[in-house]
Amino acid sequence: MRIAVAGTHRAGKSTLIDELSDLLPDYVTVEEPYHQLEEEGYAFAAPPSVDDFEAQLARSIADLDEAPRDVLFDRCPVDFIGYLLAHEDHDAFDLDVWLPRVRSVLRKLDLIVLVGIEQPDRIALSASEDEELRLSVDEQLKELLLTDAHALGVEVLEVEGSPRARAKQVLEHLERSLVP
Template sequence: MRIVVSGTHASGKSTLISDFALKHPEYAVLPDPPDFLAYLRALEELGLASLDPAVLERAEQRTLDALSTIDLLVVLPLNSRDHIDVGSDEHLDLRETMNDVLLDLIDDPDVVGDRLTIAELTGTPEVRLAALEELVGAG
């Protein structure tokens, strides 16, 4: 089973991945393709970058290709209940915008297709880990 954990920076992604990997060394940890595209779109939306349309198109195609190879996309959306301390050096507007763009991407059937299972996990790190273990039958 191929699993991708996706979310904006300071969303608990690294914690969930490392906690899961420590308990389940049989899983390999790889980079996440949807984050890359979501950040590109968020940077453009905020006016922080102006991308050549061909670059964005290639990024979109690479994301589609990558997503076609995975079985489960776990998304860690930002919400007010799961408070995560964010350092003062973080770009909060980019964090929020990337989160919104990512949630739009996973709602787009042209991006995720019809075979990909998507799960949005919230809660404490322990709750998220237990939910992921349940999803993959590794509890």
């Protein structure tokens, strides 16, 4: 199966990917586009610009296009749409231009696991982190994925709890999906 783990920053995505990698040793893990681009020398603005998020969106689409079976993605195109819609310069982003490509590539995913911000929040943030952006992205992702406001048409599993509990929820979902 092709599984993407989505969520705002500092929500527990990478920790869940680590747990799932241990439990699904035959799966390949694809690092999030930010790190891929950074390793290639892409210079991100601080904070990232609309162009920076569009570059990550394009890389995420390319990653899905080239994906093998049995893969875990740290982020997917919907993550970057969430960031772009929450960005202070969101008017510079034309969602309608990207939607056909995103819908097409999302068909290659079997599941998006949404790691949302829990109440109370499990993640301690530093004073330098943008809590408002984090909350806005979380809200955008829930709108995009749970209400399917843009007809993305992908199966979504929202998880909660400890990293181990989240991984268990994913495994149980996979087991149910495999039952004829």
